[in-house]
Every structure is written in C-alpha cells, then in structure tokens.
Amino acid sequence: MELLGLDVLFKGSNAMRLLQGLGIAVEISIISVVISLILGMLFGIFMTWKNPVAKVISRIYLEIVRIMPQLVLLFIVFFGATRALNINISAELSSIIVFSFWGVGEMGDLVRGSLESIPKHQYESAAALGMTKGQIYYHIVIPQAVRRLIPMSINLVTRMIKTTSLILMIGVVEVMKVGQQIIEANRMASPNAVFGIYGIILLLYFLVCWPISMLARHLEKKWSN
Amino acid sequence: MANEGVLRIEKLRKSFGDNVVIDGLDLTVQPGEVVVVIGPSGCGKSTLLRCINGLEEIQGGRILLDDQEVDGRSKDIARIRQKLGMVFQSYDLFPHKTIIENVTLSPIVVQKRPKSEVIAEGEALLQRVGLLDKRDDYPRQLSGGQKQRVAIARALAMKPEIMLLDEITAALDPEMVHEVLDVILDLAREGKTMIIVTHEMSFARAVADRVIFLEGGHIVEEGIPEQFFTNPSTDRARAFLRTFEFDAVRSHVPKLQENDAASA
Ligand SMILES: Nc1ncnc2c1ncn2[C@@H]1O[C@H](COP(=O)(O)OP(=O)(O)O)[C@@H](O)[C@H]1O
Ligand SMILES: [Mg+2]
Numbered sequence A: 001m002e003l004l005g006l007d008v009l010f011k012g013s014n015a016m017r018l019l020q021g022l023g024i025a026v027e028i029s030i031i032s033v034v035i036s037l038i039l040g041m042l043f044g045i046f047m048t049w050k051n052p053v054a055k056v057i058s059r060i061y062l063e064i065v066r067i068m069p070q071l072v073l074l075f076i077v078f079f080g081a082t083r084a085l086n087i088n089i090s091a092e093l094s095s096i097i098v099f100s101f102w103g104v105g106e107m108g109d110l111v112r113g114s115l116e117s118i119p120k121h122q123y124e125s126a127a128a129l130g131m132t133k134g135q136i137y138y139h140i141v142i143p144q145a146v147r148r149l150i151p152m153s154i155n156l157v158t159r160m161i162k163t164t165s166l167i168l169m170i171g172v173v174e175v176m177k178v179g180q181q182i183i184e185a186n187r188m189a190s191p192n193a194v195f196g197i198y199g200i201i202l203l204l205y206f207l208v209c210w211p212i213s214m215l216a217r218h219l220e221k222k223w224s225n
Numbered sequence B: 001m002a003n004e005g006v007l008r009i010e011k012l013r014k015s016f017g018d019n020v021v022i023d024g025l026d027l028t029v030q031p032g033e034v035v036v037v038i039g040p041s042g043c044g045k046s047t048l049l050r051c052i053n054g055l056e057e058i059q060g061g062r063i064l065l066d067d068q069e070v071d072g073r074s075k076d077i078a079r080i081r082q083k084l085g086m087v088f089q090s091y092d093l094f095p096h097k098t099i100i101e102n103v104t105l106s107p108i109v110v111q112k113r114p115k116s117e118v119i120a121e122g123e124a125l126l127q128r129v130g131l132l133d134k135r136d137d138y139p140r141q142l143s144g145g146q147k148q149r150v151a152i153a154r155a156l157a158m159k160p161e162i163m164l165l166d167e168i169t170a171a172l173d174p175e176m177v178h179e180v181l182d183v184i185l186d187l188a189r190e191g192k193t194m195i196i197v198t199h200e201m202s203f204a205r206a207v208a209d210r211v212i213f214l215e216g217g218h219i220v221e222e223g224i225p226e227q228f229f230t231n232p233s234t235d236r237a238r239a240f241l242r243t244f245e246f247d248a249v250r251s252h253v254p255k256l257q258e259n260d261a262a263s264a
Helices: A006-012 A014-047 A052-067 A072-082 A089-114 A120-128 A135-170 A173-185 A193-222 B046-054 B076-079 B097-110 B116-126 B144-156 B174-190 B200-205 B227-231 B235-242 B257-264
Strands: B005-015 B020-028 B033-037 B059-065 B083-086 B162-166 B195-198 B210-215 B218-223
Touching: A014 A052, A014 A089, A014 A135, A052 A089, A072 A089, A072 B097, A089 A135, A120 A135, A120 B076, A120 B083, A135 B097, A173 B257, B005 B046, B020 B046, B020 B059, B020 B162, B020 B218, B033 B046, B033 B200, B046 B162, B046 B195, B083 B144, B097 B144, B116 B144, B144 B174, B195 B200, B200 B227, B210 B227, B210 B235, B218 B227, B218 B235
Parallel strands: B033 B195, B033 B210, B083 B162, B162 B195
Antiparallel strands: B005 B020, B005 B059, B210 B218
C-alpha cells in the first residue's frame, strides 16, 4: 500500500472525488454518444442523397472532423467562444459540443458506408419480387445495413469514451484532473501516489471500455456474413 | 378475360442517353409459351427483360400484361411485378435470411398470404429444386448452382404468370449448369410461360417453343428452334451461331490401338 501510495486513496474524500470525476466523464460520453448516434443516422442518410449541395456540405463537415484534432476543437469552443462571442460556455457543455460534432461526423460516415455497401442488385431483386420501396428498406436494406453498422459504431463509442480524458486539458473536473489533484496534494506525504492513482485511473477506464469492446467483438462475430 | 396471361410489347424503344438499345421492338408472348432470346453480348437482351419488369424507364412504345400497362414509374408497378418472376445471373439471395425465409418473405409481406400456407408451399418448392435439406441454411453456405435454384424457387413462390430468366447459368461453374437448367426444363414441361435469355445453345434448342435473335435493337430473326438452329434464314443469325462452333485443328490423327479399332 505504502509502495504504490494507495493509502492516499482512502484519505478523506479522495476515493469519492475520483469516482465523481469518472462519473462526469461518463456522463459527457453518454450524452455525446446518444447525440452522435441519433444525429449521425440522419447525417448518414443525408450523405447518401444524390443532391450536389448535400454532397459538398457533408464533404466539408467530414474533412473538418477528420483533420482537426479534438483538442484543438475543444480549445476553439471553450476559449474561442468565451473570447470571440463573449458567451460563457461551461467546460462540460463545450466538451459535449465538440464530442458530438466529432461523433455525428464519424457516425454519419459509418451509416453512409453501410447503406452504400448494399449492392444495387439487392434492391432490384426485392423490387422484382413485388416489394414496395418501404418494404425493400424495412426487410432488405436496413437489416443488412444495421448488421454492418453495429460493430463499427460500438467501436466508435469505445473511442469516444476513451477520448473523454482529453477534457482534462480544459479543466473539467474529471477523472484525470481529480487524480492529479490528489497526487499534488499528497506529494510530500506520499510521493508514490502518482503510480497508484494513475493505475487506478487506468483500471477505471479499462472497466468502462472493456465490456464495450467485448460486446463489439461478439456482435462482429455473430453478424459477419 | 381474353388476354389473360398474354404479354404484348408494342414498338418498344429504350435508350441510355444517345445509345439506342431497343428500337421499335414488337413481341407477343402467349400463355404457356417458352420464348428464348439470343444475340451477341450487349445487344440489349438484359435490357429487354428489365423493361418488361419495369426496372428501366422506357422512351417509347408500351408493354402490356393482361392488358395492363407495365410502367416502372406508376404506383401499380409493385402489384404488376408480382405476376412477373425474375431470376438474375447473379442470383442475389438475401444474405441475412435463411433459405426458407428467402423463399417465403415476399408471399408473406407482399401478398399477405397466411404464413403456414406459404411455408408449406415454400417447402414444396425447395423439395422440387432438390434443396429441402438446406431449408434453414444461409445463402453463404450454398454453392452457386444451389443458390440459383433457390432464386428460382423464390420467384416461383409468388406464383407469377411469366418467368423472366436472364442468363441464369452464366456465372456458374460448368458442372452446376445442368442442375439449374433441369429445373427450367421441368417448368417448361409443366407449361410455365417463360422468356429466357441464354448462351446455352443446346438448352435453348431443347426448351424453346420459339427462338428470337436480337441484334442492333431489332428482332433480326425468329422461328421454331429446329428451323432456327439448323437452317437460319439471315446471314447475321448464321454468323452468330457460327461463333459457338469450333473447327478441328488436329494435325496428327492418333493411331487407334488394335483393340479400340476392333471394338469401334
Ligand atoms: N444502366 C445502363 N446505363 C447505360 N448503358 C447501359 C445500361 N445498361 C445497359 N446499357 C447498355 O445497353 C446495351 C445493352 O446492354 P444489355 O442489355 O446488358 O446487353 P446484353 O444483356 O444483351 O448483353 C449495352 O450497350 C450497354 O452498354
Ligand atoms: Mg445481359
């Protein structure tokens, strides 16, 4: 215990604070993931439109999402909005905005990819069997697209959750932040705390991400045609 | 109704941009008739079948089935397509459905027939194409020839008036061609109306009531198979049929063994 500095964890409310930090990170992830999944579906369908304007808009959006590191986006939204627009956005809200902006783009591209991966002949065979457009989507296209989509989107969700540790950089009271505070406060009394606390943080992230990864792999296997 | 089961194509015109593929084609198919369409690659055989099924917009003329117009843009098209069973070269089974589900999906969701009745009929159709033991498999577990037989059963499950078959053996390994064509010969024997596009000439000869030779957007020649294949009246048909023959290039005639010669 002494060696890893884990005694620090049981001092005062340290353990409680660490869990609260994780709680906020998870909350930000969940909200962003839900927004990303819902708006991403719509954005993905929008991207399959033949309309050239729709194509250009989605192209630009995707390029921004792909090129800009989330960290830069976080700074732009959090500090930029405060400076330039003179509005005060909380760190939590700016994190949610940035992760959703990112997630909607990525999710949209996954949805577009799954829809476009269904060959034209699947539509035509179904049409030749007398199905209406609605029946073709409901019975043939969407079930196949969803099977391709689910493992990929779970993978995206895992990545989104992992990336929440970025939030620390702009001062959200989140796992890493709390961890750091605990370490700082105990630097003299327990110099090894840095190993223990970061170890615990790693463990916490693992506990959140691992079941999701396992689920992703399981579904991938089950639905690989 | 006088024209029950009759397909009438009048002055059909179909082009892709400037490329006129079908140029004023007339064709009437009577109930029970088996029409085989042949012609060089790219002459519009697939396009013709796709027009008949309303999968292509047409630029002129009309297509009538039971005196009803087939028009890909009309609201009625899904209902009319139920009378036309189409089988494509690439079979295109639904990969996320089992074999029996592939066969029964459309009768259940489109025709809204009772499920138990449809499943019993679907099993009978699978029995007929020799695949009842594959009932609960997925398409990926089947060979090409087996998939194509399921695709035929799937089309038949809708009880179509006319079957449209577009080079259904062209993508298959040679040893699987027969098992598929046998199913079609069986349907012909039963009196099913069919329009068949094929490059299998001996099959065409065996199955056809009438052969149509298509080229340059027109029907160049048509006739009963005996006459068409043995004594075509146009040069173009003759030239086309010659492309299926090979001249012997043997320069050494092998000496027959004694016993072979004796038994010969
Ligand atoms: N979707 C399409 N768009 C443009 N041209 C097409 C299309 N489908 C077919 N064609 C053209 O129409 C002609 C006839 O094609 P097709 O009906 O497939 O011939 P076949 O089945 O006799 O080999 C070809 O010249 C082909 O290039
Ligand atoms: Mg063709």
